[in-house]
Amino acid sequence: MVQAMNEDTARFARTPLGGSGISxxxxxxxxxxxSQFYGAADPEASVTTIQEAIDLGVELFDTSDYYGAGSAVPGSPVAGFGHNEELLGRALRGRRDRAVVATKFSARPSAEGGSFFDGRPEYVRAACEASLKRLGTDRIDLYYYHRLDPAVPVEDTVGAMAGLVAEGKVRAIGLSEVTPEILRRAHAVHPVAALQSEYSLWERGIEAEVLPECRRLGVTLVPYSPLGRGMLTGTLRRSAEFGTEDFRSTLPKFQGDNFEHNLRLVDALEEFAASTGDAPGQIALAWLLAQPHDVVPIPGARRLARVVQNLEATSVRLSADDVARLGALFDPARVRGGRYGALHTVARDTRA
Incomplete structure (x- = not known):
């Protein structure tokens, strides 16, 4: 059972971001x-939630210049490129020194309605300057290369990021969704502090090769969607319907028989959580935190109650047997459906 939080509990422990000196x-x-992907959100309520999260002790806030520019599916509403950074910038007024700001560059909307990735050194600098302005700050604590540009060697892009570190505009750099080879090549140019990839009880694709390379290089893993896009919270029911503004309406894991099958796995997670007196999502986060590596999950939340619940996961104690049991319950062979569907193919860069 989660104990009441105080200054001495595990949620105030610290995790280093690689060798950057940031924890x-x-x-x-x-x-x-x-800003997007899960239906409409109230900007004012979002700013308030961020500020309250800071006051609770949350430190790492993850955004991207792209969040707000892309739609979950064609035709769904969007807030605009840079919207999410602007929200965070508003929330940080008077609180900047209490937050570790992580943002990303490279994803850009194309004129044809899709997206492309831009890793050109000149764009790295321009994107950083624009993000600094939207965030209302003079430095980005952790700057991610969001997705690789296939037309630009990673060494060139990371070299430009290293230049931003040298100038004091960026404190540490990160990559997102890359192979071990790309991670090694980038790390040889400038130390990579963090790798952001999807990782959770029900999405384990990075375990075989990527995680071992992170451990070898001393790169901290920052899992996104650590609660399986809401699936591992136990709040989704078999009657759930995802509107066209909801990203999950396009994802194979949430479709038809796959959804029904995967919910049965969550049923077992709920039973486990009930036996310990914790919420299913807290168990899922505790499983990540129990992995033999520096891990900082970044669950999304719009409401303060969910932020509090996620923070309390740091007080959940799982035995080695518990960790193994949960891992077996969500063995990748048992989870049905791929990560993404056909709608999520990124358009090729058409720059001259």
Whole structure:
């Protein structure tokens, strides 16, 4: 059972971000859903939630210049490129020194309605300057290369990021969704503090090769969607319907028979959580925090109650047997459906 939180509990322990010298409390806050992908959100309520999260002790806040520019599916409403950074910037007024700001560059909307990735050194600098302005700050604590540009060697892009570190505009750099080879090549140019990839009880694709390379290089893992896009919270029911503004309406894991099957796995997670007196989502986060590596999950949340519940996961104690049992319950062979569907193919860069 989770104990009442106080200054001595595990949520105030710190996790280093690689060798950057930056450390954070072990559960951050992902902000993407405040701008897109999961239906409409109230900007004023979002700013308030971020501020209250800071006051609770959350430190790592994850955004991107792209959040707000892309739609969950064609035709769904969007808030605009940079919207999410602007929200965070508003929330940080008077609180900047209490937050570790992580943002990203490279994803850009194309004129044809899709997206492309831009890793050109000149764009790295321009994107950083624009993000600094939207965030209302003079430095970005952790700057991620959001997705690789296939037309630009990663060494060139990371070299430009290293230049921003040298100038004091960025404190540490990160990558997102890359292979071990790309991680090694980038790390050889400038130390990579963090790798952001999808990782949770029900999405384990990075375990075989990527995680071992992170451990070898001393790169902290920052899992996004650590609660399986809401599935591992136990709040979704078989009658759930995802509107066209909801990203999950396009994802194979949430479709038809796959959804029904995967909910049966969650039923077992709920039973486990009931036996310990914790919430299913807290168990899912505790499983991540029990992995033999520096991990800082960034669950998304729009409401303060969910932020509090996620923070309390740091007080959940799982035995080695518990960790193994949960891992077996969500063995990748038992989870049905791929990560993404056909709608999520990124358009190729058409730049001259």
């Amino acid at each position: 954070v409390r072990p559960v951050g806050l992902g902000l993407m859903g405040m």
